[in-house]
Amino acid sequence: MRGWKSLIVFLLLVLAAALAGAMSAPDAWFAALEKPAFNPPNWIFGPAWTLLYILMAVAAWRVYRVAGLGLAIGLWAVQLVVNAIWSPLFFGLHRIDLALLNIVVLDVLVVATIIRFFRHDRMAGWMMLPYLGWILFATTLNIAIWQLNR
Numbered sequence: 001m002r003g004w005k006s007l008i009v010f011l012l013l014v015l016a017a018a019l020a021g022a023m024s025a026p027d028a029w030f031a032a033l034e035k036p037a038f039n040p041p042n043w044i045f046g047p048a049w050t051l052l053y054i055l056m057a058v059a060a061w062r063v064y065r066v067a068g069l070g071l072a073i074g075l076w077a078v079q080l081v082v083n084a085i086w087s088p089l090f091f092g093l094h095r096i097d098l099a100l101l102n103i104v105v106l107d108v109l110v111v112a113t114i115i116r117f118f119r120h121d122r123m124a125g126w127m128m129l130p131y132l133g134w135i136l137f138a139t140t141l142n143i144a145i146w147q148l149n150r
Helices: 004-022 028-032 042-067 071-092 096-120 122-148
Strands: none
Touching: 004 042, 004 071, 042 071, 042 096, 042 122, 071 096, 096 122
């Protein structure tokens, strides 16, 4: 199943992660938090994550087509689960500290995933770089919110 049907599987996996995150959406608690000046407007997150999830799915699909279910796809799956856990930690449990630990682990996993992806399909590696940039920005934002609201 390394054709177009497998692309649908990867798209469904990122959709599941997106839905898991969406179940813990910003609420009154988040609105009341002090945020840094570089905090983006809320409307940007939906379009940004939509594009990033599509890129992540296509990148994983490209690697799967050439390398199958190996370490690269395993890392991708683990980082996707860690990604899905962040929103429930931050928005659901209001644990900025645990969300920060989670996103640092995510940063490391995404870097490892990108390195593995580049070994199998350079385009897939490049497709993951915007995601890395976004989560590194999100890590910085998480740190700032944690510091401002301790």
